[in-house]
Amino acid sequence: MIPLAAGAGVADALLSLFLILLAAKIGDEIFKRLGQPTLIGEILAGVLVGPAVLGLVEPSEVIDVFAELGVVFILFWVGLETRIHDLLGVGRSATLVGVLGVIVPFAGGYAIAAARGEDAATSLFFAAALVATSVGITSAVLIGLGALETRSGRTILGAAVVDDILAMLVVAVASAIAVGGSASIAELVVVGAMALAFVAFFALGGTRFMRRYPGVLKAPRFSESPLLPAVILCLGLAAVAAEIGLAAIIGAFLAGMMVAETKEQHPIEEEVAPLYAFFAPFFFASIGLQLDLGSYARVPVIGVITLVTVVAVVTKVVGAYAGARGLSRPEALFVAVGMVPRGEVGIIVAGIGIEAGALGDEAFAIIVGMAVLTTVVVPPVLRALAARLPDIPSAAPAPR
């Protein structure tokens, strides 16, 4: 047939997007009825339609972009709900949670890989994949629980920013060693300083600018509707963050915090909600799409995945809990568990490791298994822990 749509590629992409959205919606509704976090249903929907089970949808660049926009709009939403001064209020404990929550899993990951006899570059990548928290997953859970504006919720967000910068540095070191054999300290300092400068510039300067000109997104000379200016700001900061080596979602989060200081915060929330509802399922489902059960046919791999997952959970909980000084015990536990999901970030780091020649297919399969397991296990636990938070509201805004 001759698809007048726009070439066969576009027609097939439409079909894939339709299948993912349909499966994710069904998974979402089933898990809602089970009283479980719906994002697990959406991840499992991705497992179902993806290569692991039915093979209806293959991972592709188009799906990657939709997934990325999904997590970008999640973090933009989170930014919209976050005031910079609240975030600065938890700055010290968030930094400690981020730093210790990176160091301990890094040590654990490196120890496992070294014990299996891997070389330094491979061990570094393996450790790096265990380091990075998926703030997208945790954020979606926090939104669902209405816990974004609790002290522990804010601590998780701040820690996730620190975590992301540190993870980027670890990946930079691992890449440098895998490619050239050694890492240049000077280069690392530049990379780290650029990331910090980017975050500080928009978190402090950007929000101050918006407080001074709170009507800028809907200035009569500028735009009729505030939605597109806000979305353009979000995509722009996301793209810049990605280009300088940070996660795009850090840019989206900063953009959200800037918009939160304007007069248009609430109308923009209403208009962003449908974009969130449309794109987020691609983010969750695409994590499931990465899973290929064929890789797990050999029993020893399953044993290793279990071991790695346990290490990933325990090291992150211990590290983050140790960092969560100044919070009550229920809050510290909530923060520590909230940092556990590795989600798409672990998978992305493993992908970079494959491209650098430092990781093989088996290591990738192990990391994907760990990433999916940590992501699926955490939400119900967080939900149970949220009830014990001192400042959890009874109802909060949610995008859907």
Added chain:
Amino acid sequence: MIPLAAGAGVADALLSLFLILLAAKIGDEIFKRLGQPTLIGEILAGVLVGPAVLGLVEPSEVIDVFAELGVVFILFWVGLETRIHDLLGVGRSATLVGVLGVIVPFAGGYAIAAARGEDAATSLFFAAALVATSVGITSAVLIGLGALETRSGRTILGAAVVDDILAMLVVAVASAIAVGGSASIAELVVVGAMALAFVAFFALGGTRFMRRYPGVLKAPRFSESPLLPAVILCLGLAAVAAEIGLAAIIGAFLAGMMVAETKEQHPIEEEVAPLYAFFAPFFFASIGLQLDLGSYARVPVIGVITLVTVVAVVTKVVGAYAGARGLSRPEALFVAVGMVPRGEVGIIVAGIGIEAGALGDEAFAIIVGMAVLTTVVVPPVLRALAARLPDIPSAAPAPR
């Protein structure tokens, strides 16, 4: 640098999407201030950032998919504003407009190509590219004018459906001749019957089903918010339409008409509006992205483009006007001019012609030039003609 975002491809895609959205928004605002239809500003923004001028953004599959979703949401919106019984009310004149509006441009296009000494397959493709109206462009103009619910607006929509089915058949014949040397009548009948059956099934059966179960999109056992079920229906029908060789937007239009019969029409309109606002600029800008001024360096090509554009305009106006019986003269003129834009459809047909080996680069450049010119010229004329319509409302719902 190591983009933690999700691989360099995704980071670059984010940057392209950002640049397109930013440029389109600026173009939109400039043309709003000039009192001109904003979609022209968005098309020219695509010309500016694309290969023709700055070269910041290259056409890609990701952008194609975003553009396709743009026109899908435009037509979904149009469907939401269209009641099937109103469309059936203009059925006879719409069919005539569609049929004559295909035959006359087809004859004109074939004559030009044959006069230039092209063979049958090439002449057929050239004629096919002149045939198909871009209902996406016309719809966006109708939305902007609040003219969707006028008798002439509905006639254009109905005629565009007929036009699309006929164009698909012409392309099928042209492809068959280009590849195999002849077209099988039996196969053409099957293709045409399938397309008609698809349209009739959802236009008549689908809307009847929705009238009978108007609460289905928000049934308590089915879904909390009606947005995703509606969008899934839209993507599903779009994908099926594309897979059977029709334009995806026909499916989206049918889905919109079905949703228009439910109780959720208005909440869905509100929630679809941000999706429209986000995706539509990619549709307009991507038309401009196709333009490559390098192809027009030789003066004779510009002469041919002018000639072909004049033929494309005159034949469509004459054919459609002749078909618009039973309408007043201002209405018939509005309908005839409304059918003129070839937009993305002409470009897509030309692309199929290149893949089939029937069109060369020069023919493609000529068709792209004609498509962009017919698209840019029409909106201001339509706006002027709209004032003379007997049933134009003073204000109408618009997605932004």
